[in-house]
Amino acid sequence: MSDADFDILGIGNAIVDVLARSDEAFLSRHDMHKGGMALIDTDQAEAIYAAMPPGIESSGGSVANSCAVASALGAKVAFIGRVAEDTLGQAFRHDITRAGVHFPTAPSTGGLPTARCLILVTPDGQRTMNTYLGACVSLGPDDVDAALVGRAKVTYLEGYLFDPPEAQRAFHRAAEAAHAAGRQVALSLSDAFCVHRHRAAFLELIRNGVDILFANEAEITALYEVNTVEEALAKVAGDVTLAAVTLSEQGSTIVQGAERVRITPAPARVVDTTGAGDAYAAGFLAAYTRGRPLSVCGRLGSLAAAEVIGHFGARPQSDFSRMADAAEG
Amino acid sequence: MSDADFDILGIGNAIVDVLARSDEAFLSRHDMHKGGMALIDTDQAEAIYAAMPPGIESSGGSVANSCAVASALGAKVAFIGRVAEDTLGQAFRHDITRAGVHFPTAPSTGGLPTARCLILVTPDGQRTMNTYLGACVSLGPDDVDAALVGRAKVTYLEGYLFDPPEAQRAFHRAAEAAHAAGRQVALSLSDAFCVHRHRAAFLELIRNGVDILFANEAEITALYEVNTVEEALAKVAGDVTLAAVTLSEQGSTIVQGAERVRITPAPARVVDTTGAGDAYAAGFLAAYTRGRPLSVCGRLGSLAAAEVIGHFGARPQSDFSRMADAAEG
Numbered sequence: 001m002s003d004a005d006f007d008i009l010g011i012g013n014a015i016v017d018v019l020a021r022s023d024e025a026f027l028s029r030h031d032m033h034k035g036g037m038a039l040i041d042t043d044q045a046e047a048i049y050a051a052m053p054p055g056i057e058s059s060g061g062s063v064a065n066s067c068a069v070a071s072a073l074g075a076k077v078a079f080i081g082r083v084a085e086d087t088l089g090q091a092f093r094h095d096i097t098r099a100g101v102h103f104p105t106a107p108s109t110g111g112l113p114t115a116r117c118l119i120l121v122t123p124d125g126q127r128t129m130n131t132y133l134g135a136c137v138s139l140g141p142d143d144v145d146a147a148l149v150g151r152a153k154v155t156y157l158e159g160y161l162f163d164p165p166e167a168q169r170a171f172h173r174a175a176e177a178a179h180a181a182g183r184q185v186a187l188s189l190s191d192a193f194c195v196h197r198h199r200a201a202f203l204e205l206i207r208n209g210v211d212i213l214f215a216n217e218a219e220i221t222a223l224y225e226v227n228t229v230e231e232a233l234a235k236v237a238g239d240v241t242l243a244a245v246t247l248s249e250q251g252s253t254i255v256q257g258a259e260r261v262r263i264t265p266a267p268a269r270v271v272d273t274t275g276a277g278d279a280y281a282a283g284f285l286a287a288y289t290r291g292r293p294l295s296v297c298g299r300l301g302s303l304a305a306a307e308v309i310g311h312f313g314a315r316p317q318s319d320f321s322r323m324a325d326a327a328e329g
Numbered sequence: 330m331s332d333a334d335f336d337i338l339g340i341g342n343a344i345v346d347v348l349a350r351s352d353e354a355f356l357s358r359h360d361m362h363k364g365g366m367a368l369i370d371t372d373q374a375e376a377i378y379a380a381m382p383p384g385i386e387s388s389g390g391s392v393a394n395s396c397a398v399a400s401a402l403g404a405k406v407a408f409i410g411r412v413a414e415d416t417l418g419q420a421f422r423h424d425i426t427r428a429g430v431h432f433p434t435a436p437s438t439g440g441l442p443t444a445r446c447l448i449l450v451t452p453d454g455q456r457t458m459n460t461y462l463g464a465c466v467s468l469g470p471d472d473v474d475a476a477l478v479g480r481a482k483v484t485y486l487e488g489y490l491f492d493p494p495e496a497q498r499a500f501h502r503a504a505e506a507a508h509a510a511g512r513q514v515a516l517s518l519s520d521a522f523c524v525h526r527h528r529a530a531f532l533e534l535i536r537n538g539v540d541i542l543f544a545n546e547a548e549i550t551a552l553y554e555v556n557t558v559e560e561a562l563a564k565v566a567g568d569v570t571l572a573a574v575t576l577s578e579q580g581s582t583i584v585q586g587a588e589r590v591r592i593t594p595a596p597a598r599v600v601d602t603t604g605a606g607d608a609y610a611a612g613f614l615a616a617y618t619r620g621r622p623l624s625v626c627g628r629l630g631s632l633a634a635a636e637v638i639g640h641f642g643a644r645p646q647s648d649f650s651r652m653a654d655a656a657e658g
Contacts, residue, residue, distance in 0.1 A: 091386065
């Protein structure tokens with residue numbers, strides 16, 4: 001890979017998470033699909049917030065989380081995403097900037113407030129997310145600086161960004177700019193319901209503009225409308241150069257053409273799975289952009305995911321500096 | 330103890346914490362006294378926030394933390410404290426209300442924003458706090474509803490409230506109302522630097538209006554200007570009915586006249602000591618207001634503190650419902 005100013009440029013929703021513990025009954029009472037991500041409007045956000053247990057606020061957003069983790073792992077990272085000029089937007093900017101991530105996107109003013117995701121964590125550690133997109137909907141193609149895209153080895157796109165309507169155009173612009181500069185494009189499918197909502201658009205982008213795909217079992221089978229991961233892996237091998245499919249406590253499988261690399265999961269105390277997939281992608285891309293073999297990419301992904309699973313919230317809470325060495329082992 | 334609508338009425342600063350991990354060098358560079366609480370103004374708050382690592386936001390405030398923990402332990406709790414009508418104030422209100430705590434204080438409007446405490450947690454788990462008091466300074470005697478005080482078995486006052494000038498008058502009003510209704514008054518010394526700042530006022534309140542005193546080693550020796558905890562314990566026994574002095578990893582000592590009860594600490598994985606003393610007081614008062622013996626009060630304090638020490642942030646993150654039974658052990 002040629003020299004670049006950044007290892008990873010992430011493009012995603014800029015969100016502040018509100019995380020609280022709840023029981024399963026709370027999910028049922030509020031018609032939430034456990035483990036999923038639902039989009040909510042202002043009224044729903046107010047109603048759920050009023051009802052949900054006390055929590056903490058932590059910067060979130062899937063690809064933004066990946067950017068923070070990759071930076072903690074020593075990667076050079078930039079992020080494009082839209083917050084408003086408000087208290088949560090300031091917190092998001094502070095957190096990602098102080099995580100060492102270059103964040104050039106100007107805040108919106110006078111429009112919708114900064115996005116928030118109301119996250120219920122059940123006793124099994126599973127997270128159920130309710131996202132109010134707010135200012136994220138004003139991210140569009142003009143926010144993608146083609147020159148910045150060209151300066152990053154990998155541009156990493158968030159599947160959730162298929163929800164705000166203007167962002168799909170931003171994706172295509174980013175993918176074109178990356179390939180024009182000889183760079184690569186990665187995409188996370190983000191969520192099975194999101195894949196269902198935008199399946200055709202996902203497939204079109206994947207087949208024409210994506211080199212590296214991240215997905216979990218539910219997402220990849222939803223994408224190809226198949227019943228087993230094996231069938232999905234066979235299909236994805238023809239669509240992208242490289243795919244990494246996470247399989248919860250079964251670890252992950254990396255697919256490159258006919259090659260399969262199985263990664264066993266790192267031991268983890270499950271407190272809160274929020275951000276596990278984001279951290280896996282971060283570890284993978286941090287190793288990949290340093291030219292490490294696929295087995296090391298997968299192991300660094302697993303180690304990063306294990307740390308994030310061990311506490312409340314999706315951003316790093318401990319020292320990641322020795323993790324890259326551990327992944328070589 | 331006679332019937333009451335509330336077991337505990339807390340009066341304290343209403344603060345949202347911003348917690349981040351930092352190294353010791355960060356504390357030195359910013360002239361922070363490790364383990365202490367410093368008051369900061371708007372400019373300092375902006376400068377420290379801009380420099381500090383990424384973090385999380387969690388409702389805080391010493392006595393407010395105690396109220397949330399005591400409620401999680403099954404006590405009936407109310408809290409008086411002042412937030413502004415802003416995003417952090419809404420989060421504080423949500424968190425304490427959803428923790429089951431009655432919170433009648435109206436927010437201030439048009440004045441200073443909701444208080445925040447910038448907390449640096451070093452690798453040893455010790456927390457160093459920088460408090461911007463904001464809206465807390467507008468809490469005064471008019472905010473203390475004497476009828477509400479009369480409905481609570483124990484009114485619990487926060488030593489940090491000696492800093493905002495009007496709050497001392499609120500304390501005296503609360504202590505008088507409690508005693509007029511045949512109730513008890515508890516006080517936490519909060520912080521050794523705070524004791525140094527207001528030593529005479531503390532002693533005057535303690536000798537004339539406090540039944541139960543909470544302090545740690547540094548605070549109680551600062552109060553009596555003595556060199557050893559033993560000397561301080563001898564003195565405090567003459568000033569209050571009951572004192573509970575926490576001794577970090579040595580546990581705690583409860584003093585009631587000539588009686589001493591030694592409490593061994595509960596086993597804890599130290600992640601972040603923020604709120605340890607608050608949780609101890611909460612466990613103690615939750616058992617005390619149920620008429621439990623002093624040994625059980627101390628053990629419930631230790632168990633609650635151990636949970637809070639085990640994660641980032643001072644509010645409960647796990648199920649406290651079986652803790653009271655464990656303390657009977």
